[in-house]
Amino acid sequence: MDKNTLISSFGKWVAPINFSHFEKQVAATNQDKYTKKLTTKAYLMLFLYAHLQEEESLRAISDAVLDEDLGQALGLDGISASQLSRKNREVDPSLMANVFLHLVQQIHRHKQGKKRVDLPVKIIDSSTIPLSLSRYKWATFRKTKAGVKLHLRLVFMDKGTVYPEKAIVTPANIHDRTQLEVLIDEKEAMYVFDRGYVDYKRFDRYCDKGIFFASRLKKNAVIRTLETFSVAEESPIMSDSMVVIGTPQKRTENVFRLIETVDSKGNVIRLVTNRFDLSAEEIGDIYRSRWAIELFFKWLKQHVRIKTFFGTSEEAIQNQIFMALIAYCLLVLVQMETKAKQSILQLKPWLKSFLWKSYEKWFHRIQFRSMRRKRKLST
Structure with a gap:
C-alpha cells in the first residue's frame, strides 16, 4: 500500500x-x-x-x-x-489463525485500561456450517450431509461489545465436549456454556483447579439436595440450593449450586455453577449473556461471507x-x-x-x- x-x-x-x-x-x-x-x-x-x-x-x-x-x-x-x-x-x-490471535491480543491490551471487579464472562459454543456432500466429501458427517463446525470462545464485555477470543474449526462430526479442554484454559474467567457440554468429571476437575463456570443442566440429571437457600418472593429465581449431581455410582465429588429460574420465553431452566459468592439473580443474568454468542454466529452468517465458500x-x-x-x-x-x-x-x-x-x-x-x-x- x-x-x-x-x-x-x-x-x-x-x-x-x-x-x-x-x-x-x-x-x-x-x-x-x-x-x-x-x-x-x-x-x-x-x-x-x-x-x-x-x-x-x-x-x-x-x-x-x-x-x-x-x-x-x-x-x-x-x-x-x-x-x-x-x-x-x-x-x-x-x-490466518495467527493474525486472528494477534488481533485478539490487541483487543486485550485495549481492555487493560478498564478496571473490572468481577471476572470476565467467556461464552463457549459451536455452530455447524452445512456444506454440499458432493463438493465437500472430506467433511462428511452423515450419510447425506457434510459440514464443518466452528467452536468458539466469546468474551462478553457488555451488551454492546463482544469479541471472539479463541476459535477451532473441525469437521461437523466432532462432538462439542471434545473441544472444551482447549477452550477452557485459564482461571481468571467465568465460563458459560450450554447443556451439550455437560460432563460431571470435568465439573469436578474445574472445581479442583479453581475454574468457575455456569451451565444449563439436562432435564434427566439426578440431583441430591444438601441444603436449600431462601429466595425472595419477587425474585425471578424459583429455587436455589446446594447439591451433588449424578447417581450413587457416578456422582460428583464436589458440591455445586443448582438454581431454577426462567428463560426469556418463560420456560423453567436449571443452572449449575460452582460459584457461591454471587446472588442467584447474578448467576441467572450471567447465563442469559449466552444470547450474545447466538447473535455473533448470526452476524457471521449474515454479514460476512461464511455461509457459502470460495x-x-x-x-x-x-x-x-x-x-x-x-x-x-x-x-x-x-x-x-x-x-x-x-x-x-x-x-x-x-x-x-x-x-x-x-x-x-x-x-x-x-x-x-x-x-x-x-x-x-x-x-
Whole structure:
C-alpha cells in the first residue's frame, strides 16, 4: 500500500494487522516462494475486502480488483479467478489463525485500561456450517450431509461489545465436549456454556483447579439436595440450593449450586455453577449473556461471507472462516479506538461507504453519530 492508501478508511481498518510479522511468517514457511503476482499479504487483504463487500464468487472478487483504488491498495492490476482459487487452497490456515490471535491480543491490551471487579464472562459454543456432500466429501458427517463446525470462545464485555477470543474449526462430526479442554484454559474467567457440554468429571476437575463456570443442566440429571437457600418472593429465581449431581455410582465429588429460574420465553431452566459468592439473580443474568454468542454466529452468517465458500478444500474453508473472524476483530478495534456507541452492525456499512475516502471522514461520522446519540439520551 502506498501513502495514500494508508490513510484511506480501508487502510485504517486493516492497519492493526502486523504485516511485518505476517510477512516474516510467510517467508519462514516459503508460502510465496514461487509466487509471481498474488502474494499472501495481497490475498489476505483481498479476501478481507471480499468479506466486507460480501462478494458471492471468485469471479466477482476477480472483477473487483479492476477497481483502481482496490488494485492500488493490493499492488495488482488484475487477477484471474483460477489464480484466486489456487491461492485459496495453498495458503496455510495457521497464518490466518495467527493474525486472528494477534488481533485478539490487541483487543486485550485495549481492555487493560478498564478496571473490572468481577471476572470476565467467556461464552463457549459451536455452530455447524452445512456444506454440499458432493463438493465437500472430506467433511462428511452423515450419510447425506457434510459440514464443518466452528467452536468458539466469546468474551462478553457488555451488551454492546463482544469479541471472539479463541476459535477451532473441525469437521461437523466432532462432538462439542471434545473441544472444551482447549477452550477452557485459564482461571481468571467465568465460563458459560450450554447443556451439550455437560460432563460431571470435568465439573469436578474445574472445581479442583479453581475454574468457575455456569451451565444449563439436562432435564434427566439426578440431583441430591444438601441444603436449600431462601429466595425472595419477587425474585425471578424459583429455587436455589446446594447439591451433588449424578447417581450413587457416578456422582460428583464436589458440591455445586443448582438454581431454577426462567428463560426469556418463560420456560423453567436449571443452572449449575460452582460459584457461591454471587446472588442467584447474578448467576441467572450471567447465563442469559449466552444470547450474545447466538447473535455473533448470526452476524457471521449474515454479514460476512461464511455461509457459502470460495473453495472446496479444507484449507480454503478454514482460511475463509478465520478471515471472517479477523474482519470482525478489526471492527472491534475501531469501535474501541473511536469509543463508538454504535454496534459492529452499524460500523460496517459506514466503512463500506467511506472505503476509499480519508479515514478521518469515517471516524468523524462515527463520532458525530455517537455525540448525537449521547445528546438524545441526556435530554
